[in-house]
Amino acid sequence: MELSRRLQAIADEVSKGSAIADIGTDHGYVPIYLYKKNQITKGIAMDIGKGPIERAQNNIKAYGAADVIETRQSDGVSKLKVGEVDTLIIAGMGGLLICKILERRPDILLTIDRLILQPQRDEEILRHFLHASGFRIIKEQILKEEGHFYVIITAIPGKEQYKHNVEYLFGKLLIDEKNPILKEYISYKLEEYDKILHNLSNQKTPRAEERKIEVQQERGMYKEALQWFLLEYN
Structure with missing residues (x-):
């Protein structure tokens, strides 16, 4: 089984001998891949939808993985x-939704x-x-696949706080390593903000003025992030 670059990067973060739950599994590709690589002892493929669960069940059966997944x-x-x-x-969902999923079960988080x-997003x-x-x-990755940017975050129990908001916005580890894909993403976003400001420049409505301020503030954070790379943006 060959995974997309995004799913492969996710699968590579699983430690050998793990028991995993894949939330929003869709086709069940990640658990099946990990089973085929003898990387997991147990897998639970979970999804809110009946259709994705049925697809995952069919794929699990086809790959002979039902004894583990x-x-x-x-x-x-x-x-x-x-x-x-x-x-x-948990992959392919908004960051806010991921937070809500996790905060509903603090008892689960304590054992992970x-x-x-x-x-x-978010x-x-x-x-x-x-x-x-x-x-x-402990690790962050950013990759570009088919024109889309994806961030993958790996975390373990422990205490940690960042000192600067820009580190939360873009990921301290990505900034510290001067990740070239992150630099590309920030530059792309700055260009997008410039286009928005240009389109708003001829609009004089109160909402347009509010939006200009919002965009300028957001653009400022992205420009600050570029400065962490010791680059200039004109």
């Missing part, structure tokens, strides 16, 4: 039992050794949540 229709981790798994994978998260909110919930971020 089970499916469970569940809203987030609501049907996960304490101590069943040591690793949670590793979180592997791929938020589609990464800043998710990083704050992880620190407030007693997790420290």
Whole structure:
């Protein structure tokens, strides 16, 4: 089985011998891949939708993985039992939704050794949540696939706080390593903000003026991040 670059990067973060729950599993590809690689001792493929669960069940059966991987229709981790798994994978959802899924079950979080998260947006909110919930971020990745940027966060239990808001906004580890894909993403966003400001320049409505201020503030944070790379942006 060959995974997309995004799913491969997620799967690579799972430690050998782990018991995992894949939340929002869809086709069940990540648990199946990990089973085929003898990387997991147990897998629970979970999804809120009946259709995704049925697809996952068919794929699990086709790959002969039913002795290790089970499916469970569940809203987030609501049907996960304490101590069943040591690793949670939540990918392809907004960061705010991931936070809500996790905060509903603090009893589950207390027993988790590793979180592997791929938020589609609101990464800043998710990083704050992880620190407030007693997790420290040990690895961040950003990759570009088919024109889209994806951030993958790996966290384990521990105390940690960042000193600067820009580190929560873009990821301290990505900034510290001067990740070239992050630099590309920030530059892309700055260009997008410039286009928005140009389009707003001829609009004089109160809402347009409010939006200009919002965009300028957001653009300022992205420009500050570029300065952490010791680059100039004109």
